[in-house]
Amino acid sequence: MASTRAQADRTELLKNAGVVTTAIDGIMELAKGRRKSGLLLLGAAALSSRIPGLGTAASVLLRAYRRLR
Template identity: 55%
Template sequence: MANLKSKSMNKLSIVSTLVDAAMAFARGRKKSGLLLVGAAALSSRVPGLGTAVSLFLRLVRRLR
């Protein structure tokens, strides 16, 4: 049961990162979008990477 929950949470994280990437592309932030797509692709091997990159980009934008 825990393994199933972990896998579904990882998939949710990947989907969330891809949605953030789509929003970045829609707003004209090509570099952020590409970074998020790459992080989503790597999230299957490194759980949580996509979420971490998404949070990092939001933090950088807020501090600008």
């Protein structure tokens, strides 16, 4: 039972870290004057608490789009 609890704690920690890093990316985008990108990332961070991985996917796709543009 203890290992199941530890695994759940790690999963929750990673989930929260994804939300926080996406929110930081969004704030940094806003600070750079990229309003649309910043709002997109902040929205993805807010939804990441319900849909795991959404914030990370949004961040990766945004970076790929910029690189290919």
